[in-house]
Amino acid sequence: MSDTANKALLPTGLRDVLPPDAALEAVAVNRLLGVFAAHGYDRVKPPLIEFEESLLDGVGAVTTKDTFRVMDPLSQRMMGVRADMTIQVARIATTRMVRHPRPLRLCYAGQVLRVKGSQLRPERQFTQAGIELIGADTPVADAEVIGMVIRALDAVGVRDVSVDLMLPPLVPAMCDALQLSPEARRTLRDALDQKDAAAVKAMGGDVAGVFGVLLGCIGEAEEVLSRLQAMDLPAAAAQRRDTLAEVIALVREEHPAATLTIDPVEYRGFEYHTGVSFSVFSRGVSGELGRGGRYRAGEAQERAVGATLSVDAVTEAMEPLSSGPRVLLSVKDRLLAGRYQTDGWVTLNALQDPQDFAAEARRLGCSHYSVGGDLHAINDKQG
Amino acid sequence: MSDTANKALLPTGLRDVLPPDAALEAVAVNRLLGVFAAHGYDRVKPPLIEFEESLLDGVGAVTTKDTFRVMDPLSQRMMGVRADMTIQVARIATTRMVRHPRPLRLCYAGQVLRVKGSQLRPERQFTQAGIELIGADTPVADAEVIGMVIRALDAVGVRDVSVDLMLPPLVPAMCDALQLSPEARRTLRDALDQKDAAAVKAMGGDVAGVFGVLLGCIGEAEEVLSRLQAMDLPAAAAQRRDTLAEVIALVREEHPAATLTIDPVEYRGFEYHTGVSFSVFSRGVSGELGRGGRYRAGEAQERAVGATLSVDAVTEAMEPLSSGPRVLLSVKDRLLAGRYQTDGWVTLNALQDPQDFAAEARRLGCSHYSVGGDLHAINDKQG
Incomplete structure (x- = not known):
């Protein structure tokens, strides 16, 4: 992104993904969705834009300020460009696929x-994936x-993954039991959101206790659980x-070595979740790799659990792709492309036969060239 | 698309792609881009939106009426949602990748x-791909x-492909040689576009002759060529x-059995092409599978050739995916999911153990279930 010409060309926050990054992203998406499909998650593809009522409905309301809107010249109604796919997939599940057997697995x-x-x-x-x-x-x-998230990240080679578990309905449940006033709840929520132990203490009584x-209960899952x-x-x-505790025991059974932590009072960004929620991180990548949790889908408030991975963050945590060896083919040898490819080569056709095949191959990033059906290495350390 | 609920939910012309169509589309894209990558085409990914000046510049002007526009709140400039990716990729090639060695191959x-x-x-x-x-x-x-287009379509199993070749600059070159007036050119262009032999004849003289x-020269490539x-x-x-003729001979050398036709006066939709152009069809699919041709890219008017496939049309011509066998795993047997998947199974975890595993497996479209590590067929003809 240091290219100044490009900065002038594209709006802030939008970019051209160049080789080899675009290919890496495609590989990431394919592998992630491959894991999902192997576990019976069927792929759906909602449109890029739809009427804003359906896009910003219910839990979608949180994306209202993030959503680009355009007028539909056909219906004269406003449409939104999606800022999130979760809402669209929940819509598909609870409308068009409402008669499909439950549990319904979609990716x-x-x-x-x-x-x-x-x-x-x-x-x-x-x-998103x-x-x-x-x-x-x-x-x-x-x-x-x-x-599934742990498995999918493993499939793309992302290591040192940690899943931070949250329980957004816990604090409201305790506030109910303590019969806190709306004002006290707000004060408490602010204090908890800022992890402000002094402010919590200042509330006094049972609340402070x-x-x-709870505010101190942050860390390794089994340890926090026992507390x-x-x-x-x-x-x-x-x-x-x-x-x-049950969810953690089940995850642990499948992934004994997984890094699981709990932050029971964390809430920000998970307001619409109705049960166990989580964020996923990897050492060395700033920001979340993904997040998810339990929610209610559609008008019928169907019980649902989901997860979304930020593929941009995931690719940041991935190893670069190892590209196959490249061979430059003479105009005649382009007819052998299929054969070379079967043997794992990436083939580049010469668009006219160069005088110096080795130099041309080197210029185009090839380690070899093929003339008259014979493969030649260019004997270049850079090749 | 007969779902009336969905018609109410989505704007005209936009749709949810459901299972198994969404997976088929993903397979199509992967295979097409796999063929391109094997021939040294490196993947790029331009953004969905960019400033309208760059999107609608030069040859992009033809998409002006097709393009949704939104205001960029950051720059207060208008942005367009891309109606075509060709223009974006040409922009990348001639700006950010201007210093990369030529020929530059991008997909x-x-x-x-x-x-x-x-x-x-x-x-x-x-x-688009x-x-x-x-x-x-x-x-x-x-x-x-x-x-490449023929190979890529072959890789996704599309048969009976025909490539219709055109030569958009031919008619203008002949008009120049005949020193036709602008008005006569327009009359001729209309007559040719409508394949109106009578109107051409009515122009008299050399033009009519x-x-x-030329108007009669439509059909099998080598035959038209000899005429x-x-x-x-x-x-x-x-x-x-x-x-x-040279291009056709080269294509023929690689694809001896390909169906190639020529329509030398066809022009509509190829106005910005500067050389050989083509449309691709397949028997049984209405509309084009793709198109392409020679053009000039960027401000420097670099010589370029490209092709775009309409993946929606391509999937119409593809065979449905054969889905792997599905097995329902008991809660305990979910720990065996990886092992079943390695053997080619799609696994579905039971979210609680059902009373009747066979009935539950059948309900979820599984042919088998696994309990206590043992695989059972459900003995159902529908399975």
């Missing part, structure tokens, strides 16, 4: 656009989705905690 | 949007691109004809 990949980037991430176009598991109510479903302890299990939580909150 | 795939569909094709979102060969001046280059013959070669064409036109 997707595609581009999304945002009106503005953030200061940290100026990008305005992203590649994800899964939705619709009509699924058991901890096995939550564990499946979390496990129990949330003070949560030692707490005398109100019934609704205790049930949430027990579900989380 | 791409992605979504494009159009403001309105046509009466014949109401669709407003398309998947294509190649651009930039800085290439020889008939070998034209033949490479045409041959030579274009009357064109028998004509006493003006020098500039004769040179065009000889280049076409």
Whole structure:
């Protein structure tokens, strides 16, 4: 992105992905969706734009400010360019595929656009890839989705993955049990969001006691769990905690070495989640690789779990592709392209036979050339 | 698309691609781009939107009426949602990659949007996949691109492909030689576009004579070529004809059985082409599978040849995917998913163990289930 000509050419936050990055992204998407498909997730592809009512409906409302809008000249209604695909896939599951047997497993990949980037991430176009598991109510479903993300990242060679688990409904459940006023809830929410232990303490009484302890419960999953299990939580909150414990045990059974952490009071960005939620990170990559969790889909409020991976972040964590050896073919030898390709070569046709095949091959990044059916190495250390 | 609920949900010409069509499309894109990559075409990925000046510049002007526009809140400049990727890839080649060695081979795939569909094709979102060969001046280059399209379609199993070759600069070259007035050119162009032999004849003189013959020159490539070669064409036109003959001979050398036809006066939709152009069809699919030809790229007017495939039309011509056998795994047996997948199974985890595994497997479209590590067939003819 240091090319100044290009900066003048493209709007802020939008970019041309060049070789070899574009190929790496395509490989990432293919491998991720390959893992999903092997687990019975069927691919769907919603359109890039649709009526804003359906795009910004329900949980989609959080993307309202992010969404580009255009007038549909045919219907004279406003359409939005999608800022997120999750909402579209939930729409498909609960409308067009409403009669398909549950649990319904769907996967997707595609581009999304945002009106503005953030200061940290100026990008305005992203590649998403994800899964939705619709009509699924058991901890096995939550564990499946979390496990699927771990597997998919493993399939693209992303190492040192950590899954940070959250429980967005826990704090509201405890506020209910403590019969907190709306104002006290807001004060508490702010304090928790800022991890401000002093502000929590200042609230005094039961609130200060129990949330003070919860605020300190951050870290390795099994350790935090045992501390949560030692707490005398109100019934609704205790049930949430027990579900989380069950999900973690199921994930652990499949992925004994996975790095799992818990932050039970984290909430920002997960407001519409109704159960266990998670963010995924990898050492060496700033920002999330993906996120997901339990929510309700569509008008019928079907129980669902999903996960979305940010393919841009995923490719940042991937090794570069190793490109195959390249051979320059003489005009006549272009007829042998298929044979070379079968043997793993990338072939480049000469568009006219050069005087110096070796020099031309070198110029085009080839290690070999083929003339009269014979393969020649160019004996170049750079080749 | 007979789903009435969906018609209400989505704007005209936009649709949800459901299973198994979305997976088929992804397979098509992967295979097409695999063929391109094997021939040294490097993938690029331009953004979905960019400033309208760059999008609608030069040859992009033909998409002006098709292009959705949005205001960029950051720059307060108008941006367009791409209606075609060719222009973007040419932009990349001639700006950001201007210093890369020529010939430059680039490939791409992605979504494009159009403001309105046509009466014949109401669709407003398309998947394009294509190649651009930039800085290439020889008939070998034209033949490479045409041959690549034939190979790529073969790789996705599309049979009965025919390539219809055109020569858009031929008629202008002959008009120049005959020193036709602008008005006579327009009359002739209309008559040729409508294949109106009577109107051509009515023009009288040399025009009626030579274009009357040309208008009849439609059909199998080598046959038309020999008729064109028998004509006493003006020098500039004769040179065009000889280049076409050379391109066809080169394509024929690589694809002896290919169906090649020539329509030397066809022009519509190829106005910006500067040499041999082509449309690709397949028996049984209405409309083009793709098109391409020679043009000039960027401000420096670099010589280039390209081809774009309409993936939507390509998938119409493809055989459906054969899906692997599906097995329902008990909650415990989900730990064996990887092993089953290695053996070619698609695995579905039970989210809780059903009372009747066979019935549950059948309900979910599985032919088998696995409990206690044992694989069971459900003995169902539908399985």
